[in-house]
Amino acid sequence: MFERFARSARVAVMLAQEEARELCDRETGSQHLLLGVLQAAGGELSAVLTGYGLTADTVRARLAESATGDKSFDEDADALSTIGIDLRAVRDSVARTFGADAFDRAFAHSGRRRRPRGRISFSHGAKKALELALREALAHKDNEIRCEHLVLGIVRGGDKAAIGLITEHVYIAQLRAAIVKLLDKAA
Amino acid sequence: MTSVSELSDLSLGPAAEAAGSADPAVGLRAVRALQRLQERLEAIHVANAREQGWSWQAIANALGVSRQAVHQKYNRRR
Numbered sequence: 001m002f003e004r005f006a007r008s009a010r011v012a013v014m015l016a017q018e019e020a021r022e023l024c025d026r027e028t029g030s031q032h033l034l035l036g037v038l039q040a041a042g043g044e045l046s047a048v049l050t051g052y053g054l055t056a057d058t059v060r061a062r063l064a065e066s067a068t069g070d071k072s073f074d075e076d077a078d079a080l081s082t083i084g085i086d087l088r089a090v091r092d093s094v095a096r097t098f099g100a101d102a103f104d105r106a107f108a109h110s111g112r113r114r115r116p117r118g119r120i121s122f123s124h125g126a127k128k129a130l131e132l133a134l135r136e137a138l139a140h141k142d143n144e145i146r147c148e149h150l151v152l153g154i155v156r157g158g159d160k161a162a163i164g165l166i167t168e169h170v171y172i173a174q175l176r177a178a179i180v181k182l183l184d185k186a187a
Numbered sequence: 188m189t190s191v192s193e194l195s196d197l198s199l200g201p202a203a204e205a206a207g208s209a210d211p212a213v214g215l216r217a218v219r220a221l222q223r224l225q226e227r228l229e230a231i232h233v234a235n236a237r238e239q240g241w242s243w244q245a246i247a248n249a250l251g252v253s254r255q256a257v258h259q260k261y262n263r264r265r
Binding site for chain 2: 075076079082087090094103107110111112
C-alpha cells in the first residue's frame with residue numbers, strides 16, 4: 001500500500017508507529033499519524049501547521065498527559081472505590097515510603113520492558129485516514145500521497161483521537177481550507 | 188479516636204455494597220483498574236527489591252512466579 005507514498009509521507013507513517021511505541025499505546029492511531037506528519041512535513045505545510053500552534057512537541061505533550069494524567073487516575077479511583085479500595089490512600093502510602101512521584105513514575109523507574117519492538121498495527125481510525133489520504137491525492141490529481149494528503153485524510157476521517165488534538169488549535173474547516181490552498185498552489 | 192462502630196461503617200459503606208454490583212460495567216471497570224494498580228505496585232516493589240539487592244530468584248519466589256518471568260518483564264537494559 002505504501003508504494004504510492006512520497007518519501008515524507010512514508011517517514012510520517014514510520015514516525016507515527018515509533019510514537020505509538022514510545023507512548024506505549026497498543027495501536028498506531030490517527031493521533032500518532034498526526035504526530036508523524038507534524039514531524040515529517042516540510043516547507044510550506046510545516047509553516048501552516050506551526051502557524052496554528054500544531055507542533056509535534058505540543059501534541060506529544062498533550063498525548064503523554066492524557067496517557068498518565070489525572071483523568072485515568074480519577075477513573076480508576078472511582079472504579080476501585082466500588083470494591084472498597086481507596087486508590088488515593090494507596091498512592092499516599094506509596095509516596096510516604098518511596099517518594100512523591102514513585103506511584104506515577106512506577107513503570108519508568110522499575111526497568112520494566114516496553115512493548116516488544118516491531119510494527120504496531122494501525123487502528124481503525126488510522127487505516128481510514130490512510131485510505132482517505134489516497135483518495136485526497138487522487139481527487140487533487142496528484143500521483144503520490146504526500147503529507148498534505150495525510151492531513152486531509154486524518155481530518156476527513158474524523159477519528160476523535162486526532163480531531164480533538166487539532167481542534168484545540170484550529171477549526172477543522174479552516175485547516176482543511178489552508179491545506180487545499182497549498183495543494184492548489186502547487187498544482 | 189476511631190470507634191468500633193465507625194470502623195464497621197467504613198467497611199460496610201457504599202463500597203462494600205457495590206462490590207457485588209450486578210452491573211457488569213461497574214464490576215469490569217473495577218477489575219481493570221485493579222489490574223492496573225497491581226501492575227503499578229508490582230513495578231514499585233520489584234524495583235525496591237532490586238535496589239535492596241534481592242536476586243531475581245528471590246523476587247520470583249515472593250511473587251509466586253518463575254524467575255524467568257520476572258527477569259523478562261523487568262530486566263530492561265538501560
